[in-house]
Structure formats: C-alpha cells, structure tokens
Amino acid sequence: MTIKKFQGRTEEEATARAKEEFGPQTVIMNVKEIKPKGFLRSFKTSTFEVTAAIEETEQSPAAKMPAPLPPLTGNINVAADEPISIPKPEPVKEMFASVENTWASSMGAQNPEEKEKKKESVLENNLEEKLESLQSLLEKKLAPQQPENLPKEVPVDENFKFIKMIYSILLDNEVDEKYVNQIMDEVEKVMKGGASVDLILSSIYQKMILKFGQPQPIEMSGRKPKVVFFIGPTGVGKTTTIAKIASRFKVEKGKKVALFTADTYRIAAAEQLRTYANILDTPLTIVYSSEELNEELKKSEEYDLVLVDTAGFSHKNEEQRNETKELIDKIPGEYQKEVYLVLSATTKYRDLIDIADIYNKNFHFKLIFTKLDETSCFGNILNMKLYTGADLSYSTYGQNVPEDIEIFDTQKIVKLLLGGK
Ligand SMILES: Nc1nc2c(ncn2[C@@H]2O[C@H](COP(=O)(O)OP(=O)(O)O)[C@@H](O)[C@H]2O)c(=O)[nH]1
Numbered sequence: 001m002t003i004k005k006f007q008g009r010t011e012e013e014a015t016a017r018a019k020e021e022f023g024p025q026t027v028i029m030n031v032k033e034i035k036p037k038g039f040l041r042s043f044k045t046s047t048f049e050v051t052a053a054i055e056e057t058e059q060s061p062a063a064k065m066p067a068p069l070p071p072l073t074g075n076i077n078v079a080a081d082e083p084i085s086i087p088k089p090e091p092v093k094e095m096f097a098s099v100e101n102t103w104a105s106s107m108g109a110q111n112p113e114e115k116e117k118k119k120e121s122v123l124e125n126n127l128e129e130k131l132e133s134l135q136s137l138l139e140k141k142l143a144p145q146q147p148e149n150l151p152k153e154v155p156v157d158e159n160f161k162f163i164k165m166i167y168s169i170l171l172d173n174e175v176d177e178k179y180v181n182q183i184m185d186e187v188e189k190v191m192k193g194g195a196s197v198d199l200i201l202s203s204i205y206q207k208m209i210l211k212f213g214q215p216q217p218i219e220m221s222g223r224k225p226k227v228v229f230f231i232g233p234t235g236v237g238k239t240t241t242i243a244k245i246a247s248r249f250k251v252e253k254g255k256k257v258a259l260f261t262a263d264t265y266r267i268a269a270a271e272q273l274r275t276y277a278n279i280l281d282t283p284l285t286i287v288y289s290s291e292e293l294n295e296e297l298k299k300s301e302e303y304d305l306v307l308v309d310t311a312g313f314s315h316k317n318e319e320q321r322n323e324t325k326e327l328i329d330k331i332p333g334e335y336q337k338e339v340y341l342v343l344s345a346t347t348k349y350r351d352l353i354d355i356a357d358i359y360n361k362n363f364h365f366k367l368i369f370t371k372l373d374e375t376s377c378f379g380n381i382l383n384m385k386l387y388t389g390a391d392l393s394y395s396t397y398g399q400n401v402p403e404d405i406e407i408f409d410t411q412k413i414v415k416l417l418l419g420g421k
C-alpha cells in the first residue's frame with residue numbers, strides 16, 4: 001500500500017488529483033480542511049488536503065512508480081508526507097473464522113451499501129474483542145508471526161479496510177497524523193512476509209506500546225532525601241497530584257515524606273497544600289528562594305522524599321519560569337533530583353506544543369498527565385510523549401485524593417486509542 005497526500009482548492013479537486021496519480025482504485029483515508037493563517041486570513045479561503053492510499057497491484061499506477069515520490073513541501077508538514085509503503089499482504093490465513101462466517105451468512109439479500117456497513121460494524125465489534133484478548137496473548141509471548149490456529153484465507157481488500165479503519169480510529173482519537181503514518185510505516189517492516197487482520201492489529205498494538213515506552217514513576221534510590229519538583233501550567237493539577245503521590249509513598253510504602261511549596265504567588269496555593277499536609281501528617285515548608293530551599297533541604301535528611309510544588313506559570317511568563325529554573329538548577333549535586341512536568345489531557349494540542357517547546361528548552365522532565373476522566377480522546381498523550389521524548393510516569397483521573405492516580409497504564413491507553421474500551 002502507498003499513502004500520499006494531495007491538496008486542492010476543494011475536496012473534489014484534491015481527490016481528483018489523487019485519482020489522477022493513483023487511478024480509480026484510490027482509497028481516501030482522510031480529508032482535512034486547511035484553514036488560512038496569518039493577518040490576511042479573512043480574505044483567503046480554505047484549501048483541502050486528502051490522504052489517499054492505493055493497494056499496489058501489477059496494474060495500479062502506484063506499482064509502476066519507479067521510485068518513492070519526493071516528499072511534498074509548502075505548508076504541509078513534511079515529516080507526515082513521506083510516502084508510506086505497506087507491502088501488499090500475501091493472501092493469508094485468517095484467525096477470524098467467526099467473522100467471515102458471520103459475514104457470509106448475513107450478506108445474502110442485502111444491497112452492496114448495506115453489506116459494506118455490516119462488514120464495518122462486524123470489524124469494529126471484532127476489534128473490540130481482539131483488543132481484549134491481545135494483552136494476554138502478548139503477555140504469553142505468543143509470537144504474532146506464528147499464530148497457533150491456522151487461519152483461513154482472507155481477501156486482500158479486507159486487510160486494507162481494516163488498516164483504513166485503524167487509521168481513522170487513531171485520527172479520531174487525535175493522534176497526530178504524522179505519528180499515525182510513522183506507526184503504519186514501522187508496522188510495514190514488521191509485517192513483511194504477509195499479514196492477517198490479527199497480525200496487523202498485534203503489530204500496531206506492539207508498536208504503540210513501544211512508542212509509549214516503559215512508564216518511569218518515582219524510584220527511591222541514592223542519597224536521602226530525593227527531591228522531586230512538579231512544574232507545569234496553572235490549574236493542571238500539580239498540587240492535587242503531589243497530595244496523591246505523597247499519600248502513596250507515605251501510607252502505602254511507609255516512606256517519610258516532606259512537602260515544600262515554592263508557590264508563593266497565591267496565598268490560597270500554600271493553604272491548599274497545607275490542608276493535604278495536615279491530613280497526611282507531613283510537614284509543609286514554604287520556600288521563597290533557591291537559597292531557602294537548599295537550607296531547608298539540609299534540615300530534611302531524615303526524609304526519604306521531598307515533593308516540591310511550584311507556581312504554575314503560563315508559558316509566556318519568563319520571569320516565573322526563570323525562578324523555577326533557578327530552584328531546580330541550584331540544588332546541590334549530591335541530591336538526587338527529578339522533575340515532573342504536569343500536563344492536562346484536556347489541553348488543546350496546539351497549546352500543548354507551545355508549552356512543551358518552552359519546558360523542553362529549560363528542563364529535563366518526565367510527564368504526568370492529569371484529568372484523563374475529563375476527555376475520551378487520548379491522542380495528545382502519545383503526541384506529547386513523542387514530541388518531547390520524555391518518559392511518562394503517572395496519570396490521574398479525578399479529583400479524589402489519594403485514589404485517582406496510577407502509574408501510567410500503557411496497555412490501557414493503547415487499547416483505548418485503538419478503539420477499545
Ligand atoms: N477531573 C479532574 N480534576 C482534577 C484532576 N487533578 C486535579 N484536578 C482539579 O483541577 C483543579 C486544579 O488543581 P490544582 O492541583 O490546584 O492545580 P495546580 O494549579 O496545577 O496546582 C482542582 O479543582 C483539582 O481538583 C484530575 O485528574 N481530574
């Protein structure tokens with residue numbers, strides 16, 4: 001399969017361009033309206049970009065192309081536009097005997113459109129079931145290349161439809177198209193030698209698990225106390241998350257935890273943390289400068305963990321950013337320190353990119369995602385993981401302290417991203 005983008009003034013024009021190059025068998029994977037930007041945007045009209053795919057057959061124009069097409073340039077994101085070639089799956093055996101049988105028995109007297117719809121809904125139901133069993137399958141280390149049950153043949157275009165469905169599920173979950181294309185591209189390499197729907201799904205699932213990486217929560221090691229900073233925009237849940245983590249370490253793991261706050265901009269901020277400190281019966285220290293922080297740390301040697309709350313600042317506020325940076329940078333080298341950037345899963349992608357740009361330049365951090373309970377769209381978590389290259393650590397999913405936090409559950413999020421429940 002080859003995937004490429006085409007632009008036009010209208011959707012029809014972009015589609016026509018795709019068909020001109022790929023032929024009548026072109027499948028449109030996605031249509032995107034590109035809104036004009038800049039000062040004169042109200043005088044300009046939108047353009048349209050379609051992502052088109054073609055199954056490579058002997059006759060298809062794509063198959064005759066001598067070499068991969070050069071990436072498109074202009075106002076398109078080039079990284080997303082490298083042609084992706086997924087090899088034509090060999091006619092393979094299929095594990096979904098039940099699906100095929102359901103289709104066969106239910107297709108009888110229907111018109112072609114109804115048949116299509118029915119196939120898609122069967123595919124979706126099946127995806128759900130498949131995702132359920134996938135994790136245990138992987139845990140048993142069943143090599144996907146050697147399925148136990150020998151499956152029966154499946155037509156090539158069913159695989160193609162399946163890939164298209166996964167592609168649009170990922171886009172619906174707001175995974176950046178450039179990363180969707182990367183995943184598909186990498187899966188291609190894994191799929192060499194033929195693919196069943198099962199293989200495709202388990203390859204995509206595995207690739208995504210790898211992309212998320214192993215979550216890295218706070219580990220106790222080295223000299224006491226370990227100093228952990230929580231940074232991030234205002235209102236994302238830094239203070240609440242600190243209370244949840246403090247409780248975890250103190251109550252569940254029996255560690256000695258101290259809370260510091262450098263959020264001295266709002267009186268209410270320190271009071272909020274003090275309330276949690278009182279409930280947890282841990283000391284709270286307010287620090288106004290880097291010197292004070294280091295002085296207080298010297299007095300905290302009996303503690304295993306010092307959690308430091310910082311003032312949330314808008315990514316545009318340079319002064320507050322520099323203050324936070326100084327606090328972190330000036331911790332004496334003998335202390336083990338870690339920085340966690342707290343981001344909300346509800347923040348728009350565009351804003352997350354701006355935030356990440358600023359924090360990436362100034363800090364080395366791991367990521368905590370909050371407010372997973374307030375969205376059903378988790379693509380931004382993968383987008384930010386890949387954009388920053390930082391490790392994920394925890395996710396939070398509610399206001400309840402200490403319950404609503406867990407170490408980032410990669411399998412669960414990948415399943416959700418692939419349309420599971
Ligand atoms: N729904 C939901 N709300 C949260 C979560 N974490 C924090 N909050 C709420 O978000 C608001 C801001 O939290 P706070 O900890 O003060 O954010 P900070 O400004 O970053 O310290 C509070 O009302 C919290 O209860 C979460 O995971 N889910």
Ligand SMILES: [Mg+2]
Nearest residue numbers: 238239263269
């Ligand atoms: Mg706070």
